[in-house]
Amino acid sequence: MMPSLPKFFSNLSSTITLQIVSGIVFLFCTLYLAFSIRHPLTFNKIIVGINFKRWQTNGSTNNDITKLLTGNETNVMIHSSNLSSESFICDYDKNNDTHQQTNIVFKNHRLNALRPYCDIVPTPRNTWISAKQYVESDIVFIIYTGASFYQNRAIAIRDSWLSRVTHKYFFSSIPYSPLPITVIEGAGENYMSNMKKLYQGMQIAYQKHKATAKFYFLAGCDTFVNVPHLLKRLDYFNHTEALVIGGNPFVHSCFRQKNQVVQTISYPSGGAGFFLSAAMMEMMYPKLDSFFQNHWPTEKVPYSDVALNCLAYSLGVQPSFVPGFWAFTPEQTLNNQGRLKLHSDSEPNTFHYVPPKSMYILDEFYVFQHVDRLANDNNLNELVKFTRQFVAAHYELLRIKTAECTLPPVKST
Ligand SMILES: *[C@@H]1O[C@H](CO)[C@@H](O)[C@H](O)[C@H]1NC(C)=O
Ligand SMILES: *[C@@H]1O[C@H](CO)[C@@H](O)[C@H](O)[C@H]1NC(C)=O
Ligand SMILES: *[C@@H]1O[C@H](CO)[C@@H](O)[C@H](O)[C@H]1NC(C)=O
Ligand SMILES: *[C@@H]1O[C@H](CO)[C@@H](O)[C@H](O)[C@H]1NC(C)=O
Ligand SMILES: *[C@@H]1O[C@H](CO)[C@@H](O)[C@H](O)[C@H]1NC(C)=O
16 A cells, blocks of 8 residues: 555655654744743734634534634634543553452553553543534445455454444455445455455445535555544535545556556555545546556556545546544554654544554544543533444444354353
């Protein structure tokens, strides 16, 4: 999925640019801290002035905990100093456990599996603001998988973040009843078959959802997705415009008639996942067959993310890059890019290459984080909504698990 990684990083000038940019970001963050502590109002005027769009909010939720300064395109939040900031996982102290009744298995899990993420990813403790434009059911989630991943990666995402998603597809070539596999006939099970799964799968999803879907989100079966964070990335986009939205850019060539290089494009990492707007899908749909049959050199370049972005480019659409899409696990991202970079955005939406075991843990970690934030905000409306959704998904999973698991026989003594 990221063929040109070495090329991208060996490009010295882009590395230098990156360093300069992170230097500027660092300076800006320092200024932010200095200003926001001493002169909150002055600072808000500054960020309104440069049209800083990240902290927009819909003022109707929590007037008692946040006050809003409304600019024309921009609402800027002022943090109240009275918010609680308890973190169920990160503040856990095993030597001073006030809930003595907590069972020992969970105690160990909390400390040894969940707690380590507190030192890796950002841990906002309050002031949750939901996505304003789109809800989860506006998005069709498309996952590419293969038979060898059914019982590990695919089940792990089915049981974790994807369990709270309405419209979801696994595209593959072999049916498997525990998973909602949409079979792509004759796609095969090698790496190149991703292409056929991709364009036929897109056609199937489009046919089924074109009347209602606002965005399509494409990812692999080892991508962790924080759906509430992901939806916020769409706040400043409009699904009626032709858009490709993702992050973590790589570069690759595009082709015509299988062997003519037409240009080199920058495209969002498919492993970290990316969105296609409804308008983009509508434009691509009639071109998919011809593009893959006549133009794309599948054997030579079996990278579905590159191919789709080249198709979009040929239709005049360039990708929009936003933060939060990480092409590696949280641990690797911290090691490779450093804390400052990883923490430059406090609400990451995807991590790639997450192994099945970590998929469950990361999902649980973020569910607790979400509950912390809603509770600390006294945001009862959303807390109830989220809890009900979670409970419903939990019991649905239990029903699925009951149907698919055979318990060992009880041996008589
Ligand atoms: C804020 O969100 C609520 C629903 O959550 C909606 O009814 C209301 O119109 C929104 N207000 C603004 C100003 O966008
Ligand atoms: C904000 O909106 C008001 C009226 O709606 C307008 O007079 C003013 O110029 C706008 N300010 C900016 C910075 O666009
Ligand atoms: C915040 O706390 C201060 C002092 O504890 C109190 O006077 C003030 O009313 C509180 N504000 C809110 C919004 O609760
Ligand atoms: C135990 O936790 C409570 C509440 O968080 C705190 O007030 C107390 O000081 C802690 N005791 C020790 C010994 O750390
Ligand atoms: C999106 O664009 C369409 C067409 O330009 C427009 O009618 C609609 O109001 C826009 N939606 C939002 C949320 O801006």
